Amino acid sequence: MDIREQLREQCSGCGVKLQHTDPQELGYLPRQAAEKGTAICQRCYRIKHYNEASDAVLNENDFLRILNEIGTTNSLVVNIIDIFDFEGSLIQGLPRFVGQNPVILAINKLDLLPKVTNVNKVINWVQHQAKQYGIRPVDVVILSAKKNLGFDYLIEAIQDHRQGRDVYVVGATNVGKSSVINRLIRDYSDLDEELTISQYPGTTLDVVKIPLERNASIIDTPGIVYHHRLTEMVHKRDLQSLLPQKPIKPAVYQLNEGQTLFFGSFARVDFVQGERQSFTIYHSNAIPIHRTKREKADELYAEHRGKMLAPPNEEGLAQLPDFSKHTLKIARGEKMDISISGLGWIKVNSDQGAIMEVQVPKGVKVSVRPSII
Incomplete structure (x- = not known):
């Protein structure tokens, strides 16, 4: 079988073998659509034209x-x-x-x-x-x-x-x-x-x-x-808020030791120890950032998670694992980013050093790297 014959038997959208018998199985293509020359399965057609979610x-x-x-x-x-x-x-x-x-x-x-x-x-x-x-x-x-x-x-x-x-x-x-x-x-x-x-x-x-x-x-x-990416954990309707649709507008925060930033209810970042310094946030601007004192952060989260601290809302939160804590030390003299997979990154602008705590849904990858910008 040459490649073009193979392509006629495969969905050109997702690659699975086309079949005309079971609408519930992958690769289903109604016979009348196939006779008209359609080369994509019904699932891909719905994704392409209606942006429907797929669980496959x-x-x-x-x-x-x-x-x-x-x-x-x-x-x-x-x-x-x-x-x-x-x-x-x-x-x-x-x-x-x-x-x-x-x-x-x-x-x-x-x-x-x-x-x-x-x-x-x-x-x-x-x-x-x-x-x-x-x-x-x-x-x-x-x-x-x-x-x-x-x-x-x-x-x-x-x-x-x-x-x-x-x-x-x-x-x-x-x-x-x-x-x-x-x-x-x-x-x-x-x-x-x-x-x-x-x-x-x-x-x-x-x-x-x-x-x-x-x-x-x-x-x-x-x-x-x-599965270590936040984008793989969230409810499908929360994807759009996580994935930026236009150029990021960095947000700069001057933080004192003992202050906390909430990224909706997706993440919490605490400035545990260090001199007053600035942090530049690169994330989807559809996710609001709330600043508070660290001593009040637990109470704020318990009362406002999924409401004022949103997205996600309460339904979306129910799908996410509980927060897991990551303690990170930024050494003096280093220009570093704190990367949260699927959410974005935080640039530590000062070279004075800092101790940070990042809380994200369990399993999300958190890492420290040299600053990209």
Whole structure:
């Protein structure tokens, strides 16, 4: 079976095998729709046209199987990473999965960073951070799928490093992978049907092959679900508040020792010890920040969680685990960020040092890193 025959049997949105018998199973396509030439399943049609939520996701073993298969091929790997959640969306152990295949890091969502951001400094920062995880990319490209920025550089990088090979595109959920794939389809392929784009995880459920030329394809893989990201824990309707839709407007707070910031009811950050200093917050501006004294924070949270401290509301809170506490020490002389996966980051502006406590739903990844901006 050639690749085009295979594509006719697969949903071009999510990659699952099409079937016409059971509306409750994945890949269902009504026969009358198939006869009209429709190439996407009913689930993808509803996501694409009505932005309906989908509860279908692959389990971790399926992701590992697909990733491990890449290492047995001779391919170019394009890893899409969300600049808004670098640590949370980075594929842990990527070198082990891809073997000797070259890797391009495509850092998406440039449009969310403040307009004054120095892109070259961000690229240098990405290269440094990737090295800490054992990743040595052949190229790093900063782009915005939403604003159509940086794609010329990505296309050029793929052309330079592909050398006639397949191109595997990998990434976590909600990093904009399908948007990047669709741009590659427009530039590289004569395929008519684009992939399904949705804010919900689990949109792509199996590998989708898009023919490039004889014996070569772009291969889209399912988004990897990392449960340490807040975006994977929240109620579906709270996703929009967490995922910024426009450039972030950093908020600067001058804090005294013993003050607390609440990010809705998603997170609590305490300035436990240190000289008065400023902190710059990079997060979705749809989530309000409330400042209070640390001694009053427990009472405030107990009384106003899900109400004044929202989102999420009480229904959304019921879906989240209880808070877990992380104590972080920022040493003197260091310019560091406190990253909360799926929520954003806090830049510690002073080099005077600080002790911070971060409380987030249990399981959410909290880390300290050199400042990105």
